Amino acid sequence: MAVLVVGGAGYIGSVTVRALLRAGRDVVVFDDLSTGFQEAVPAGAAFVRGATHDAAAVQQAVADHDIDVAVHFAAKKAAGDSMHRPGHYFAENVGGSNTLLDALRLAGVSRVVFSSSAAVYGNATALPIGEDAPKHPENPYGESKLIVEQMLRWYDTCHGLRSVSLRYFNAAGATDDGEVGEDFAQSTNLVPVLMKAVLGKRPPLEILGTDYPTRDGSAVRDYIHVEDLATGHVRAVEYLERGGATTAINLGTSQGSSVWEIVRAAEAVIGGPVPYVESPRRAGDAVELYADISRARELLGWEPVRGIAEIMDSEWKWRQRRPGGFVGAVN
Ligand SMILES: NC(=O)c1ccc[n+]([C@@H]2O[C@H](COP(=O)([O-])OP(=O)(O)OC[C@H]3O[C@@H](n4cnc5c(N)ncnc54)[C@H](O)[C@@H]3O)[C@@H](O)[C@H]2O)c1
Helix, strand or coil, X not given: CEEEEECCCCHHHHHHHHHHHHCCCEEEEEECCCCCCHXXXXXXXXXXXXXXXXXXXXXXXXXXXXXEEEEECCCCCCHHHHHHCHHHHHHHHHHHXXXXXXXXXXXXXXXXXXXXXXXXXXXXXXXXECCCCCCCCCCHHHHHHHHHHHHHHHHHHHHCCEEEEEEECEEECCCCCCCCCCCHHHCCCHHHHHHHXXXXXXXXXXXXXXXXCCCCCCCEECEEEHHHHHHHHHHHHHHHHCCCCCEEEEXXXXXXXXXXXXXXXXXXXXXXXXXXXXXXXXXXXXXECCECCHHHHHHHCCCCCCCHHHXXXXXHHHHHHCCCCCCCCCC
16 A cells, blocks of 8 residues: 655655655655655655645545555645735645545545644744644644644544644754755745855845844744654654544654754854844744654654754755755756
8 A cells, every 4th residue: 555645746745755665655746746846756656746626636646556545745835925815825725635635535545644833833932832732823824734633633523534733843954865855946944044045045144033032042943854754754654554543743853943053053064154134023923932742752652863963964965966956957
C-alpha cells in the first residue's frame, strides 16, 4: 500500500517524501504545482498533477496506486497575504480540503495526516504552548487551519476517518545535504529573508523590534528543522497505522531562539556578517512563542535532533547550490 502525499512538490512535502521513501514506503505525490515544483519530487516517487478541488482526479489517483493513507500539505500559506484576500485562503485551504477529504474517504482512504500550524493559537501568552491552549488565530490563514482541524474531528465521528493534525512551529532549513529547500519566491519567513539579504537579493534584514522583554531584546520563536518535521510525518503515519486516535500534535523544538541568535548562527556558518537594520516592533507580533512537545514525544516517540546551527548549515548549502531556488539560475 502506498502513501498519497498531497502537496508533495512543495517545501515541507518534498522533504517528507524523501523521509517516507527512506522508511521504505511507496509514495505518490499529488500536487497542482501552484507553488510547488515537479523538480522537487524525487525519482523514487510517482507524480500526479492535480488539485484538491478535483474530486475525480483524487479518486483516480487513489484507485491507480492502491493508497491507504494520505498526508495533506496542500494549502496557501502566506499569513500576511491572507489578510488581503481571505476568500482565496478559505477557498483553497478549507474548500480544497473539504473536497479532498470527501474524495479520499469515498475512495476508501481512512487515515490522514494534516499540515496544521501554530498559527491556530495566535499570540499565546502562556508558555510553552500546549495543544490545549486557547485558539485565537490572528489571520484568515490560521483560521483556515483551525477549521480544517475541526472538520477532521467530525469526519472521524461521522465517517471513522482517523487523522493527526500536526501543528508546526517555524519550519526552516533544507535537507541535510542541501539538495532541496524552500524556493525564495514562496517565503517571507526570517531565515530565507536573512539569506536573501546575505546574497544581496534584497535590502538588509530588518530586525523588527530590539526592545522586547526577552534575553537580548529581540523576538523569540521556535524554529524547527524541516528534516525533523519530515520525520514527524513518518511517525504520525505509523501512529495511525497502530490504531492511534484522532488528535492534534505540536511539532517544534520547545526551545525559543531570538532573532539575534538566528543572525549569529547564520554568521557562524556563512563566515561573514549578515547585513541588518534595526526597526521598530511590528504591530501584532508576539514577544515570545515556543511549543510544548510532550504530546509528540509521548504519542509519536518523536524528538527533534537538529537545532539552529543545523538549520543554518543546510539552508546555506541549499542557497549556495541554488541561489534562485527552483525557478532561478542553478549554480
Ligand atoms: N512553511 C512553514 O513554516 C509552515 C508552518 C506551518 C504550517 N505550514 C503548512 O505546511 C504545508 C506545507 O507548507 P510548505 O511550506 O511546504 O508550502 P509550499 O507552498 O511549498 O507547499 C504547498 C504545496 O501544495 C501544493 N498545492 C497548493 N494548493 C494546492 C491545491 N489546491 N491542490 C493541489 N496542490 C496544491 C503546492 O503546489 C505546493 O507544492 C501547508 O499546508 C502550510 O500551510 C507551513
